[in-house]
Amino acid sequence: MYLKKLALAGVVSLMGTSAFAACAYENDVPLKSLSAGFEAWKAVTDAMAECGNFQAELDQEFRTKQPAAFEANPSLYHIGGVSNGTITPLLNAGTIRPLDDLVAKYGQNLAPNQLIKVDGKIMAVAMMVNTQHLMYRADIFDELGLEVPTSWDEVFAAAATIKEAGVVDHAIGATMKSGWNLAQEFVNMYPGFGGQLFNADNTTAVNSDAGMKALETMARTLDYTDPEVLVSDSTYVQQQFQQGKIAMSNLWASRGGAMDDAAESSVVGKVKMAAAPLAMEGGAPATTLWWDGIVIAANITDEEADAAFRLAMEGLDEEMVKANNEAAIWLVKGYEPGPLAKGAIDTATASPAAPAYPSTTQMGLLHTALGNELPAFLTGERDAAATLVAVEEAYTTSAKEAGVLE
Amino acid sequence: MKFKTFFWFVGPSLFMMLLFIAAPLISVFIQSFQITQPVMQQIEVETCTPGFLTQTCTTEIKTVPIIDEETGKTRTTTAWVGFQSYKNVLQMDKVWAAIGSGNVSDILQIDFWKALRFTLMFTLVTLPLVVGVGLAIALAVNNAAKWLRGPVIFVSLLPFIITPVIGSLSIYWLFVGDGILTATLERWTGQDIAMFAQAWTIELLMYFYRVWHVAPFAFVIFYAGLQTVNMDTLESAIIDGASRFERLRYVIVPHLMPLIIFIALIHLMDCYRVFDEIIGFRSQAHVISLQWLTFDFLTPDDAGNRAISRAAASAMLTMIGIVILLILPLRRTWRDHKGGAH
Numbered sequence: 001m002y003l004k005k006l007a008l009a010g011v012v013s014l015m016g017t018s019a020f021a022a023c024a025y026e027n028d029v030p031l032k033s034l035s036a037g038f039e040a041w042k043a044v045t046d047a048m049a050e051c052g053n054f055q056a057e058l059d060q061e062f063r064t065k066q067p068a069a070f071e072a073n074p075s076l077y078h079i080g081g082v083s084n085g086t087i088t089p090l091l092n093a094g095t096i097r098p099l100d101d102l103v104a105k106y107g108q109n110l111a112p113n114q115l116i117k118v119d120g121k122i123m124a125v126a127m128m129v130n131t132q133h134l135m136y137r138a139d140i141f142d143e144l145g146l147e148v149p150t151s152w153d154e155v156f157a158a159a160a161t162i163k164e165a166g167v168v169d170h171a172i173g174a175t176m177k178s179g180w181n182l183a184q185e186f187v188n189m190y191p192g193f194g195g196q197l198f199n200a201d202n203t204t205a206v207n208s209d210a211g212m213k214a215l216e217t218m219a220r221t222l223d224y225t226d227p228e229v230l231v232s233d234s235t236y237v238q239q240q241f242q243q244g245k246i247a248m249s250n251l252w253a254s255r256g257g258a259m260d261d262a263a264e265s266s267v268v269g270k271v272k273m274a275a276a277p278l279a280m281e282g283g284a285p286a287t288t289l290w291w292d293g294i295v296i297a298a299n300i301t302d303e304e305a306d307a308a309f310r311l312a313m314e315g316l317d318e319e320m321v322k323a324n325n326e327a328a329i330w331l332v333k334g335y336e337p338g339p340l341a342k343g344a345i346d347t348a349t350a351s352p353a354a355p356a357y358p359s360t361t362q363m364g365l366l367h368t369a370l371g372n373e374l375p376a377f378l379t380g381e382r383d384a385a386a387t388l389v390a391v392e393e394a395y396t397t398s399a400k401e402a403g404v405l406e
Numbered sequence: 407m408k409f410k411t412f413f414w415f416v417g418p419s420l421f422m423m424l425l426f427i428a429a430p431l432i433s434v435f436i437q438s439f440q441i442t443q444p445v446m447q448q449i450e451v452e453t454c455t456p457g458f459l460t461q462t463c464t465t466e467i468k469t470v471p472i473i474d475e476e477t478g479k480t481r482t483t484t485a486w487v488g489f490q491s492y493k494n495v496l497q498m499d500k501v502w503a504a505i506g507s508g509n510v511s512d513i514l515q516i517d518f519w520k521a522l523r524f525t526l527m528f529t530l531v532t533l534p535l536v537v538g539v540g541l542a543i544a545l546a547v548n549n550a551a552k553w554l555r556g557p558v559i560f561v562s563l564l565p566f567i568i569t570p571v572i573g574s575l576s577i578y579w580l581f582v583g584d585g586i587l588t589a590t591l592e593r594w595t596g597q598d599i600a601m602f603a604q605a606w607t608i609e610l611l612m613y614f615y616r617v618w619h620v621a622p623f624a625f626v627i628f629y630a631g632l633q634t635v636n637m638d639t640l641e642s643a644i645i646d647g648a649s650r651f652e653r654l655r656y657v658i659v660p661h662l663m664p665l666i667i668f669i670a671l672i673h674l675m676d677c678y679r680v681f682d683e684i685i686g687f688r689s690q691a692h693v694i695s696l697q698w699l700t701f702d703f704l705t706p707d708d709a710g711n712r713a714i715s716r717a718a719a720s721a722m723l724t725m726i727g728i729v730i731l732l733i734l735p736l737r738r739t740w741r742d743h744k745g746g747a748h
Contacts, residue, residue: 088710089708092444092709093473093479094473117454119451119452202469228582360468361710367707379604381515390515398713402711404469
């Protein structure tokens with residue numbers, strides 16, 4: 001993680017600008033935001049910066065900085081970029097404010113499904129959805145006469161053919177970097193087999209039949225991936241795609257735009273999107289749904305909050321979406337779903353639909369436990385059953401420490 | 407020296423040491439016996455999240471911390487838990503079970519013991535290599551022509567100047583996937599090489615990197631030491647017919663012994679805190695170190711949880727480990743010191 005921070009130090013751009021290019025008004029309250037650093041956030045913060053007096057910090061390590069920064073009084077940032085995974089600590093600590101009155105004042109252009117409500121109060125405004133879904137090299141599939149896989153069994157069958165043909169280095173790319181990424185792969189696969197993550201009493205239920213199947217499927221992937229897959233994160237898989245080294249991957253929709261970026265991709269127009277493969281017949285796509293959106297800090301004055309929300313609405317307007325249509329699967333009015341959005345939309349509208357990633361304290365703990373314990377299974381040090389027991393024990397220890405379990 | 411003068415000289419650094427070393431240490435020590443946790447309550451919450459076109463609302467029982475009305479912060483409780491955090495880190499019950507069942511290698515599946523195995527091996531394998539390579543460079547430079555010495559010293563010091571994280575990242579980039587060196591090796595041997603796919607190649611690269619990085623430090627110290635070797639003794643050894651190796655063995659090495667101990671001390675302390683290599687090489691799946699374990703406990707997850715008590719326990723255990731490692735060389739230094747006073 002430290003590494004990501006270093007790599008992204010270059011990307012972190014501080015944009016204090018005085019150009020009031022395409023903004024409807026001039027912002028006179030100094031405002032700051034902290035969000036993730038991917039393309040969509042760059043588009044939104046750039047649009048906000050056009051109003052002036054605004055500094056955006058785009059940092060992939062935002063998730064570790066945000067809780068403490070928002071807890072300060074006054075808060076170090078006015079606007080926060082969150083996802084359903086990272087909003088939890090802010091909600092728990094009460095450091096973000098309800099937005100109902102601000103939405104009433106400035107939110108005329110918001111669609112109802114953008115409003116993230118917790119207990120009846122609007123706590124965030126979503127701007128885009130994200131999910132891991134199947135990206136594949138359409139040219140290779142055509143050449144080898146392969147159908148687009150809809151289940152993981154079909155994925156492996158196609159991968160075997162591609163491996164046989166030897167057209168790429170590795171048939172499948174996977175975001176299995178040990179830690180967060182690897183855990184996310186499990187969290188995608190497990191509900192696909194109908195697994196429940198938690199019992200009613202907050203203990204974890206991963207040590208189950210679905211858990212065994214999820215692990216088996218993950219292990220089968222290894223036959224077709226890069227042997228160094230336990231160090232590959234989303235950026236690495238994206239680059240493998242761009243350099244024509246892999247033929248398919250269950251990758252984040254937010255990475256789709258990069259495939260057609262002629263400046264860095266050698267496979268422009270060749271990568272197509274499809275729904276995330278099913279893990280089992282009649283199940284949901286083996287993935288989780290995510291949203292990204294903005295929150296406003298609680299520990300700032302009402303005037304600042306007013307200005308911050310107004311600015312955020314300016315950043316999330318139709319004009320911005322039209323200019324950056326391919327940067328994300330936008331929820332904002334004016335978005336025209338292009339071919340790159342097909343996979344994500346098919347995933348989100350599948351029946352039964354993939355579940356949303358749970359925003360709970362327990363999920364954070366379980367995610368860490370999975371990230372730490374799964375590598376031993378994939379390196380072959382430990383079998384599947386023992387790994388699930390280890391995950392359960394690691395979760396129980398940390399859940400007791402965090403006060404979630406008695 | 408008058409006590410007052412002595413005091414004014416030492417006072418500021420003593421104060422800094424108390425403030426920045428002793429105080430945090432005591433605080434970590436106390437935290438390792440405590441657990442601070444938020445007071446949780448179970449409430450029914452309706453959460454609405456967006457699908458692509460519609461919105462899904464679910465009502466579920468959520469466990470959330472209670473926020474104090476007055477302060478606006480989460481209400482927490484702190485309890486003394488004795489050695490619980492140490493137990494959680496060490497997992498002795500599993501260790502005994504593994505020994506009992508005869509599968510001793512199972513112990514290495516527990517994070518702490520896995521980390522300890524690597525940390526110890528890393529420290530002990532690189533130590534002789536650093537001393538050996540450092541001494542070899544020092545002897546080579548000492549015997550090189552005068553005009554050559556400056557440039558050689560400059561070049562051999564370069565690895566030491568590089569920031570450790572950057573150095574390990576460079577090695578990672580050179581060898582990962584189709585990095586320049588892997589690609590060259592692959593072309594040369596005609597085999598597919600994946601240096602980061604298994605533990606032993608990663609460890610090998612780590613040893614190599616650490617020796618490459620630290621040997622110049624040993625070299626500088628030894629080179630300075632070589633300048634003080636008694637020439638009369640060396641000459642008489644030559645007259646007595648001692649070979650080059652015998653001169654090294656019986657004159658130079660004994661003369662440098664205090665420096666060797668010094669290097670060993672510094673190196674043991676540094677290596678036991680091995681961290682940069684784990685991060686730089688992204689080796690968490692295969693190899694972890696004690697310092698990384700502490701870091702991992704401290705890193706908050708997406709929900710903001712961090713295992714501070716276990717981090718404190720693991721930090722204390724790391725410190726105990728360093729103390730045990732340092733006892734041997736320190737005792738020797740102490741004996742030499744006392745011997746020197748006579």
